[in-house]
Amino acid sequence: MNNRTFTLIFTAGLALILLFIVAPIVGMVIKTPLPRLFETIEDAEVRNSILLTVISSIIATLLIAVISLPAAWMLARKSFPLKRLVLGIIDLPVVIPHTAAGIALLGMVSRDSALGQFASSLGVNFIGHPAGIVMAMAFVSLPFFINSAREGFASVPQRFENAALNLGISPLKVFLTISVPLASRHIVSGAVMMFARGMSEFGAIVILAYNPMTTPVLIFERFSSFGLQYARPVALLFILISIALFLLMRLLTKEPENVRN
Numbered sequence: 001m002n003n004r005t006f007t008l009i010f011t012a013g014l015a016l017i018l019l020f021i022v023a024p025i026v027g028m029v030i031k032t033p034l035p036r037l038f039e040t041i042e043d044a045e046v047r048n049s050i051l052l053t054v055i056s057s058i059i060a061t062l063l064i065a066v067i068s069l070p071a072a073w074m075l076a077r078k079s080f081p082l083k084r085l086v087l088g089i090i091d092l093p094v095v096i097p098h099t100a101a102g103i104a105l106l107g108m109v110s111r112d113s114a115l116g117q118f119a120s121s122l123g124v125n126f127i128g129h130p131a132g133i134v135m136a137m138a139f140v141s142l143p144f145f146i147n148s149a150r151e152g153f154a155s156v157p158q159r160f161e162n163a164a165l166n167l168g169i170s171p172l173k174v175f176l177t178i179s180v181p182l183a184s185r186h187i188v189s190g191a192v193m194m195f196a197r198g199m200s201e202f203g204a205i206v207i208l209a210y211n212p213m214t215t216p217v218l219i220f221e222r223f224s225s226f227g228l229q230y231a232r233p234v235a236l237l238f239i240l241i242s243i244a245l246f247l248l249m250r251l252l253t254k255e256p257e258n259v260r261n
Contacts, residue, residue, distance in 0.1 A: 028236050040233040046218065050241060053214040056130055057198035060137040061145070061191050068146050069187070073179060075146070076153035090147070093140050101139055102207025109135070109208075132209035137198035144197055145190040152186025153179060192249040199242055 040046055075087065093101060109116045109126040119126060126132035156179055164174045180187065202216040210217060215238045223231035 025239060028232060028239070032233050032236050036233045037237060040237050043234075045213075046215070046234055046237065049213050049215045049218045050238060052130065052133070052212055053199055053216070053238075054245070056133045056214065057137055057195050060134045060141065060198050061195045063134070064138050064142045064145055064194065065187070065191055068142065069149060069180065070175075072146050072149035073153045073175060076150045077158070091143050094143050098140055098201065098203030099207060102136060102204035105132075105135060105139060105204060105208050126208065128209050128211050130209070130212065133205055133212075133214060136204035136208045137201050140201050140204050141194040141197035144193040145187075148190025148193065149183065149187045152183030152190075155186065156182040192246070195249070196242070196246050199245075 075083070075090075096104075106127070107113065109119065109132070111117065111120060111127075116126070124131055126135055160178055160182070161174050164178055165171065169177075200216060201214075202220065205214055206217050206220070213221060215234065219231050219235050219238065222234060
């Protein structure tokens with residue numbers, strides 16, 4: 001097999017992958033009349049669901065980012081017993097079916113559980129509440145952030161941190177002023193992936209907090225109640241908004257091009 005044939009085969013494989021991704025979206029655009037799309041944009045229920053989905057995903061991402069950054073640094077810098085087991089546990093939300101994750105979360109925060117009773121005493125109810133949506137989004141998407149942040153911290157030369165510590169700078173200040181800034185590309189990239197994954201979550205949310213409806217749940221509701229033609233415009237609108245937000249965040253985290261002499 002010569003080089004040209006080899007390249008053509010691989011190019012054809014890439015083209016098939018791109019077609020597999022793009023064709024359903026293009027088909028949805030073609031089959032959705034423009035007036036129906038405008039009607040969907042004016043639908044208050046659709047707008048509220050999109051707003052709820054975006055805000056919930058942002059909150060979930062920010063909460064996990066603040067809580068898990070120290071954990072990501074520990075996983076990158078420290079060796080400790082059962083570290084491989086810990087890494088495996090962190091990846092569990094990726095492999096667990098998300099409806100099963102929703103059932104597990106529901107059992108953890110139900111009114112007869114210890115956590116549910118404690119939350120109720122504080123006036124917080126996760127079931128059928130935006131707090132439950134945030135919890136479900138955070139659970140299923142946190143591996144994307146932690147793993148990306150861990151890779152970022154691992155890429156920071158440890159000699160920089162050691163030099164700062166030898167100068168008498170506190171470990172916390174070293175972490176905040178050296179480790180985090182140098183790993184910021186990976187951290188932001190992980191946050192973008194976590195946000196996008198949270199936006200698309202359905203399985204865990206539909207179990208834990210069917211109402212108020214996020215957009216994926218609303219799409220399912222309209223499809224099961226009214227059929228494809230009522231669900232398609234909502235799905236298309238949400239896809240377009242998701243793509244726009246994802247591309248915007250990717251542009252903000254784009255690496256500067258290397259300047260060559």
